[in-house]
Amino acid sequence: MDNKVFLPLLLVMAVTTYLIRMIPFTVFRRKIRSRRVKAFFDYIPYTVLSAMTFPAILYSTDSVISAAAGTVTAIILAYRGKSLLTVAIGTCVATFLVSLLLLLLL
Amino acid sequence: MTFRQGFKDGLAIGLGYLSVSFSFGIMAVSSGLTWWQALLISITNLTSAGQVAGVGIMSASGGLIEMAISQLIINMRYSLMAISLSQKTDKTMTVPARLFDSYFITDEIFGVACSQDQVGFRYMTGLSVLPVLGWTLGTFLGALSGNLLPQVVTASLAIGIYGMFIAIVLPVCKKSRTISIICVISVVMSVIFRYVPFLHAHVSSGFAIIICAVTAALIGVFIMPQDEEAQDG
Structure with a gap:
């Protein structure tokens, strides 16, 4: 990627991420009392990950079919409570096998 | 709490980060970044979801404001963790120490640090060494394999990080x-x-x-x- 595009974006990204951690850690020292504000902060990680994963996961490989196979595998393994690493490996393996199959068939 | 104790407590986190950042490295390279650009992102940010979103914005040549707002929203939880961690810190956590250690506040480091009664500068810094090493090394290895492995393999590995995201969200949804x-x-x-x-x-x-x-x-x-x-x- 061209550094003229990359470096300014990297700088903004790193500085924002640092300030989000640094300012509250250094300046604020009191507890958040509001139940609703606390809940909002608790919910954000999950809604972010959901929106980031779907539908982007379907376009993360060479074909939607192999990506769909990986997605279904991920959902089944995650639903059964497997660890992050197991789910990740299972997802990759299922995607890889279906990609190979597609290469052979097409 | 010593640096040594923190260093040991960070081992499990470091190993976990190695595998997550490996997927990130692959994903970054398949989005058009070079290996050292991927590495630079990991060294300066130390966060998974924020980096994946960041790479998405970079590869679409997005705007600076878009980048700042997306990182702000995605990483907002760190503010809450920072506030809650701040209530457990002891006297060794001076202002310069806070400026330094705040860079290490991630979900997992926060989780382990918060399980202690008190958190000092030496413990927190020791705890962060292996996770940072694991995160950067994993990114480097992932980006490198992204360049070396055949396309069909890297495309299959790039989906891994999304699989992990599903593995984070689904168990919580069940509860x-x-x-x-x-x-x-x-x-x-x-x-x-x-x-x-x-x-x-x-x-x-x-x-x-x-x-x-x-x-x-x-x-x-x-x-x-x-x-x-x-x-x-």
């Missing part, structure tokens, strides 16, 4: 009705942003994620039952 509802809302909105041609053409992916996530979380705040204890992030 909390509110969180499962808002995750479905977030996904449905994200699908609408992707497939409605007008929205897809005018709203970049970074902003779409922000809009979906904030709307869904706000809905959650209003529909959550009075007695539900919110899950830890």
Whole structure:
């Protein structure tokens, strides 16, 4: 990627991420009392990950079919409570096998 | 609490980070970044979801404001963790120490640090060494394999990080009705942003994620039952 595009974006990204951690850690020292504000902060990680994963996961490989196979595998393994690493490996393996199959068939 | 003790406590986190950042490295390179650009992102940010969104914005040549807002929203939880960690710190956590250690506040480091009665500068810094090493080394190895392995293999590995995201979200959805509802809302909105041609053409992916996530979380705040204890992030 061209550094003229990359470096300014990297700088903004790193500085924002640092300030989000640094300012509250250094300046604020009191507890958040509001139940609703606390809940909002608790919910954000999950809604972010959901929106980031779907539908982007379907376009993360060479074909939607192999990506769909990986997605279904991920959902089944995650639903059964497997660890992050197991789910990740299972997802990759299922995607890889279906990609190979597609290469052979097409 | 000594540096040594922290260093040991960081081993498990470091190993976990090695594998997550490996997927990130692969994903970054397959999005058009060079290996050292991927490495630079990991060294300066130390966060998974924020970096994946960041790479998405970079590969779409997104704007600086879009980048700042998306990182702000996605990483907002660190502010809450920083505040809560701040209440456990001892006298060794001076202002310069805070300026340094705040860079290491991630979900897992926060989790382990908070399980201690008190957190000092030496412990917190020791705890962070192996996770940072694991995160950068994993990114480096992932980016390198992304360049060396055949296309069919790297394309299959790039999906891994999304698999991990599913593995983070689904178990929590099983436990909390509110969180499962808002995750479905977030996904449905994200699908609408992707497939409605007008929205897809005018709203970049970074902003779409922000809009979906904030709307869904706000809905959650209003529909959550009075007695539900919110899950830890």
